Amino acid sequence: MKTITMSDVNELARRTGNTPMGVLTELIEQGYQLTEEAPQPKGKPLSSAKDALSQWKESKQRIADEMYKGDPLVRQLMDADNAYKGFAPQSQKSILQRDEQGNVTGTSKSMLTGATMKEQAELMAAIRATYKQGDN
Structure with a gap:
């Protein structure tokens, strides 16, 4: 049994100038059978989760780039979202180390040689808050 794929039929139709249906009909009359082509994978194959x-x-x-270029509403929303993210307060990592109850147990930097004035002020505010809790 002879087999042929649709891409072969299209190529023969292009070469001969006939329609793909006409070429397919003629090939079937000659004893060919149409088979499906194996789908070709798109892109590069994956070799890892990375x-x-x-x-x-x-x-x-x-x-996202295509949507930004093609849709004015998406463009407005993305611009607004980026502006909002720019003004959102950035979380800062504290140098204070705390126990399970939230009490200050130490710092990750030396207060004498490695901490900035802002970090020293943060430590003093935490110490004051701890003493005020003890007064209650």
Whole structure:
């Protein structure tokens, strides 16, 4: 039994100038059978979770860029979201170390040589708050 794929039929139709349906009908009359082509994988194959994550981020960014270019509403919303994120207060890591009850047990920097004035003020405020809790 002879087999042929649809891409072969399209190529023969292009070469001969006939329609793909006409070429397919003629081939079936000659004893050919149409078979399905194996789907070709798109993109590069994944070899690790890191590859999958990078492909996901890449496609996510590409889609966001396409939507930003093509849709004015998406553009406005993304611009507003970026502006909001720019004004949002940034979380700062504290140098204070606390126990389970929230009491200050130490610092991650030396108060004499490594801490900034702001960090020293943070420690003093925490010490004051601890003493005020003891008065109650």
